[in-house]
Amino acid sequence: MxxxxxxxxxxxxxxxxxxxxxxxxxxxxxxxxxxxxxxxxxxxxxxxxxxxxxxxxxxxxxxxxxxxxxxxxxxxxxxxxxxxxxxxxxxxxxxxxxxxxxxxxxxxxxxxxxxxxxxxxxxxxxxxxxxxxxxxxxxxxxxxxxxxxxxxxxxxxxxxxxxxxxGPQTAPVDLLGLPPGIESQPPPVTARPVARLLLPDGETVDVDRSILVGRAPEASRIVTEGEPRLVAVASPHQEVSSTHLEVRPGSGADHGCAVATDLGSTNGSVVVQPGLPPEDLRPGVTVQLVPGAVVDLGDGVSIEVIDA
Incomplete structure (x- = not known):
């Protein structure tokens, strides 16, 4: 672009x-x-x-x-x-x-x-x-x-x-800070999930493709080779953005692992890896997630990465 x-x-x-x-x-x-x-x-x-x-x-x-x-x-x-x-x-x-x-x-x-x-x-x-x-x-x-x-x-x-x-616009949008095309070509659906996500309601989601998390996630917010899985989370105070975070199987040096990318969310995302201090995710920058990592989206919404 x-x-x-x-x-x-x-x-x-x-x-x-x-x-x-x-x-x-x-x-x-x-x-x-x-x-x-x-x-x-x-x-x-x-x-x-x-x-x-x-x-x-x-x-x-x-x-x-x-x-x-x-x-x-x-x-x-x-x-x-x-x-x-x-x-x-x-x-x-x-x-x-x-x-x-x-x-x-x-x-x-x-x-x-x-x-x-x-x-x-x-x-x-x-x-x-x-x-x-x-x-x-x-x-x-x-x-x-x-x-x-x-x-x-x-x-x-x-x-x-x-x-x-x-306003009366028709052009597609990315929130401020979201660079379109960044890490936009992840692997399509993998044969086996590389990890699972434990959601706040206790449900789990396999990371075998791109997963978009937010209040009301939309597939049009990011380009992927396979159909992404949309995961909606409750945000009583509207602190979680509509399409807040992507988690997907990694590629290249991250092959076999789950990786996360903040999609230019308004209030940001914080990841805590086991044994490490909290880290703010930079919009559009992919971070590898290890089992036990927790991603905090705000408004009481935390997602834990567990073994597949």
């Missing part, structure tokens, strides 16, 4: 200026209003990474406290950050975090095979819902994400616990 910044982005409103063009995306702090019009004209005309960066620094960095520049060329996503900003780049194998630093000229990173890009310039607590989608133009924002984080609904302006504003 291409993460070309010139395509559509979802955004949360904030004070920073977001400038979106076909070949580059620029985010500037609210103090830089005078620069916005000139940069917007340049970016809208199709300027790429080098031309946009030259324009950003042409007047020197002394008076430019921060900025974000994201551009993709030849399947490589290039990021430059200065100041209080963060960019998260999700590939098939990892999530690369790039953070700005006011004490340096800038921080630069190039990453190949990026499936999802997220820009953050304010804390998530500043705004807990999506405000819209933009595929070119200028907007005030606190964060932005490509591909857009939209839900496949047609009910105008209602919200659920995941913090998403649901």
């Amino acid at each position: 291409s993460a070309a910044p010139g395509l559509a982005w979802s955004f949360r409103s904030g004070e920073w200026f977001g400038i979106f063009g076909p070949n580059a995306t620029v985010v500037l702090p609210p103090t830089e209003k005078d620069r916005v019009a000139r940069l917007w004209e340049l970016v809208d005309d199709g300027a790429g990474f080098d031309e946009t960066l030259d324009a950003l620094i042409s007047a020197g960095l002394r008076e430019l406290p921060g900025f974000v520049l994201v551009s993709e060329q030849h399947a490589e996503t290039r990021v430059v950050i200065r100041g209080a900003a963060r960019v998260h780049l999700a590939t098939r194998d990892e999530v690369v975090h790039v953070e700005g630093d006011e004490g340096t000229i800038w921080v630069e990173r190039s990453v190949s095979g990026v499936a999802r890009v997220r820009i953050e310039v304010t804390d998530e607590t500043d705004n807990d819902h999506l405000d819209g989608v933009i595929d070119g133009g200028l907007v005030r924002l606190g964060s932005a994400e490509h591909p857009p984080a939209l839900d496949e609904v047609s009910v105008p302006e209602s919200r659920d616990h995941d913090g998403l504003t649901r």
Whole structure:
């Protein structure tokens, strides 16, 4: 999946200026209003990474406290950050975090095979819902994400616990932080389960295929080669996301074991392996589970891994 910044982005409103063009995306702090019009004209005309960066620094960095520049060329996503900003780049194998630093000229990173890009310039607590989608133009924002984080609904302006504003969109959605395609090709149904899951109600589920766990899990949330098993769990306080966690048979170095992936859940997942301290699961990053491991989804929902 291409993460070309010139395509559509979802955004949360904030004070920073977001400038979106076909070949580059620029985010500037609210103090830089005078620069916005000139940069917007340049970016809208199709300027790429080098031309946009030259324009950003042409007047020197002394008076430019921060900025974000994201551009993709030849399947490589290039990021430059200065100041209080963060960019998260999700590939098939990892999530690369790039953070700005006011004490340096800038921080630069190039990453190949990026499936999802997220820009953050304010804390998530500043705004807990999506405000819209933009595929070119200028907007005030606190964060932005490509591909857009939209839900496949047609009910105008209602919200659920995941913090998403649901409008008349038809595009499929992944919650913020979920990189589509990460570990998206697990083995299909295995001949024998690699483990079993002990659910809060005492029932057990064989891990012989992809298992999606949540309040109301949906198979469309993740691509698999076999039909996934959907496991719904009770969440009285709506703390468990609709499609919260995937557990499946591992591949490669994890062959013969169960592995877990947090699917960009709102409140996260914590795994406790026998003899080890609790570990927060990073969205989209697969973790091997050993027998006796417990995955806590919140709201009193814990799933134990037991021998098959």
